[in-house]
Amino acid sequence: MEIKGKRAEATRDVASMLAAADAHLMGNYRPARMVIERGEGVRLFDSEGNRYLDFCAGVAVCCLGHGHPVLSQAIAEQAARLMQVSNYFFTDQNIQLAEELFEATGYERAFFCNSGAEANEAMLKIARRHFHEQGKPRTKIITFEQAFHGRTLGALALTGNPKYLEGFGEPLAGMVQLPYGDLEAVEKALDADTAAVFVEPLQGEGGVNPAPPGFLPGLRKLCDANGSLLMLDEVQTGFGRTGKLLASQHEDVMGDGVALAKGLGGGFPVGALLVREHMANALPPGSHGSTYGGNPLACMAARTVLRVLREEGLIENAEARGRQLSAGLARIVEKFPKLCVGHRGQGLMRAIVLTDAKEPRELLGVLREEGLLATAAGPRALRFLPPLIVSAAEIDEALEMLDRGLGKVHAEL
Ligand SMILES: Cc1ncc(COP(=O)(O)O)c(C=O)c1O
Numbered sequence: 001m002e003i004k005g006k007r008a009e010a011t012r013d014v015a016s017m018l019a020a021a022d023a024h025l026m027g028n029y030r031p032a033r034m035v036i037e038r039g040e041g042v043r044l045f046d047s048e049g050n051r052y053l054d055f056c057a058g059v060a061v062c063c064l065g066h067g068h069p070v071l072s073q074a075i076a077e078q079a080a081r082l083m084q085v086s087n088y089f090f091t092d093q094n095i096q097l098a099e100e101l102f103e104a105t106g107y108e109r110a111f112f113c114n115s116g117a118e119a120n121e122a123m124l125k126i127a128r129r130h131f132h133e134q135g136k137p138r139t140k141i142i143t144f145e146q147a148f149h150g151r152t153l154g155a156l157a158l159t160g161n162p163k164y165l166e167g168f169g170e171p172l173a174g175m176v177q178l179p180y181g182d183l184e185a186v187e188k189a190l191d192a193d194t195a196a197v198f199v200e201p202l203q204g205e206g207g208v209n210p211a212p213p214g215f216l217p218g219l220r221k222l223c224d225a226n227g228s229l230l231m232l233d234e235v236q237t238g239f240g241r242t243g244k245l246l247a248s249q250h251e252d253v254m255g256d257g258v259a260l261a262k263g264l265g266g267g268f269p270v271g272a273l274l275v276r277e278h279m280a281n282a283l284p285p286g287s288h289g290s291t292y293g294g295n296p297l298a299c300m301a302a303r304t305v306l307r308v309l310r311e312e313g314l315i316e317n318a319e320a321r322g323r324q325l326s327a328g329l330a331r332i333v334e335k336f337p338k339l340c341v342g343h344r345g346q347g348l349m350r351a352i353v354l355t356d357a358k359e360p361r362e363l364l365g366v367l368r369e370e371g372l373l374a375t376a377a378g379p380r381a382l383r384f385l386p387p388l389i390v391s392a393a394e395i396d397e398a399l400e401m402l403d404r405g406l407g408k409v410h411a412e413l
Contacts, residue, residue: 014047032368039066042387042394044373053398055384056373060204060236060349063263064308065387071266071304078300085296087289093299100306104245107258107274111283112294116235116261117150119271120198122288123231123259124154126275127196130229130282138195138228139173144180146206146378149198149233149259158198181211183218190222196229196256197222201247204236207378208344208351216253229256229279235271236349239263240309240388243319243347250346263388266308268301314388321390322347328399329384335403336410344381348388351381357413366409370401 017035035047042065044054057063064071078093085091098110111122124141131138141158143149149158156164157172165171178185180203190197197219203209223230232255237247241263244250248258256279261271271293275282292298309315322345329343329352342353354360360376360383367374377383386398 017047032364034368041065041067042390050371052368052371052373053386053394053401054373055386055398056375057385057387058267059262059375060241060385061262061265062267063239063241063314063388064266064305065389066267068266068308068389070308071268071301074304075268075297075301078297081296083295083297084292086291087294091294091296091299093296093303094294097294097299097303100303101272101274104306105258105274106254108277109275109280111273111275111288112299113271113273113290114269114292114298115150115271116233116259117152117155118290118293119235119259119261119273120149120158120233121152121154122273122283123198123233123257124158125288126257126273126279126282127198127229127231129287130279131195133282133284138193140176140191140193141174141195142176142178142186142189142197142228144199144203145177146180146203146209147177147198147200147233148203148205149200150235180206180209181215183215183222186219186222190226190228194226194228196231198231198233200233200237201250201253202237202242202346202349204349204383205377207353207381208349208383209378210344210346213251216248216251220253220255223256231255232258234258235261237346239305240315240318241347241349241385243315243322245309245315247346264305265298265301266305268298270298270302272302309388312389317390318347318388321386321392321395322350324392324395325350325384325386325399328395328402332399332403332406336406338413339406339410345384348384348386348390350385351377351383354380354382356380358409363405363409366405367401370405372398372401372405 014035036044037047038045042054044052101110102108113119128139143158143160147159149155157175160177176189220230232248234246238260257275259273264270333340333343339357340352341355345351363382375383
């Protein structure tokens with residue numbers, strides 16, 4: 001493939017950039033020891049000229065791949081026209097995005113923010129405030145084991161993972177965590193104080209764990225019977241990733257609210273909380289806000305992503321390429337039994353489940369050597385999240401890289 005565009009500038013050598021990173025960036029991440037300079041389609045290029053197939057996609061973000069001409073141009077033109085005005089004013093972009101999301105999803109009201117954690121934070125606040133506004137306060141929130149809802153203190157309380165909570169003081173009170181998929185446990189836990197159930201339709205960071213069939217419709221029924229809200233976290237699963245615009249559409253379930261981010265901006269930071277009309281008054285003036293939330297630049301990015309997903313048939317592509325990836329992963333799992341126990345996922349959100357011979361993180365470097373970027377999820381899942389523009393040939397190429405990389409590791413076990 002011809003490489004378009006030039007390298008940004010006469011690049012510093014990698015060793016000096018990594019030394020500067022070690023000296024000046026906070027140590028909360030464990031990035032690979034490489035410096036990425038640019039991307040094109042499903043490919044990324046590092047500062048040493050190596051090219052990779054990007055099956056991480058900014059962690060399920062870059063649904064249109066890198067440098068999509070329509071998205072890049074829309075962002076550039078909007079940046080020149082208007083970037084930010086604050087929520088003291090409407091903008092044409094913010095109103096139209098709300099309208100287009102309503103048409104695409106059926107959720108009537110939107111609150112815009114900048115990330116997934118913020119969308120969940122808003123969803124948590126609105127869940128409690130909804131009951132407060134009705135003069136019947138409820139505070140309890142049901143969440144699930146292995147959930148991931150983000151890293152702000154509210155979203156962390158929903159996440160409930162002791163590892164992520166360590167050292168940050170008492171988590172927000174009122175959270176109850178139950179086994180994912182266990183409707184009976186939910187039925188028992190629901191009571192007159194339960195404001196909401198928060199759930200990912202397919203758990204991402206927790207290990208690409210699919211919900212058992214009937215789980216979401218079952219939650220919908222239980223919440224309705226108890227007068228509680230069903231709040232869907234589709235930050236990772238949303239915007240086409242699983243082969244439907246929203247993963248909850250596979251079982252025709254609507255929440256009272258849904259959190260979106262990641263794919264929504266295709267790489268531009270934007271988050272949204274969408275709710276049904278009966279919650280329209282649950283955040284009265286002054287109760288919540290975000291300076292940048294709904295800025296015209298982010299809204300233009302999201303509107304363009306939604307349009308391109310449809311025009312290029314990318315949600316259908318996620319379904320078709322997802323089936324191809326799934327079949328390929330099944331072959332690999334069978335071929336390397338000392339390393340792999342199975343595979344799971346939906347659309348283009350897939351993982352190989354590993355034996356305890358190797359941690360998923362240990363394999364990422366091996367795959368990079370072959371030219372494939374992947375991610376780890378939970379303790380056992382090696383996760384693949386290609387851009388939704390991925391072609392059949394690119395899926396085959398990634399599977400060959402995976403076969404070679406895992407083959408080397410397997411031979412040494
Ligand atoms: C399901 C889910 N919710 C929330 C988040 C947090 O999103 P962000 O990192 O944009 O705050 C993530 C991120 O991985 C996620 O997968």
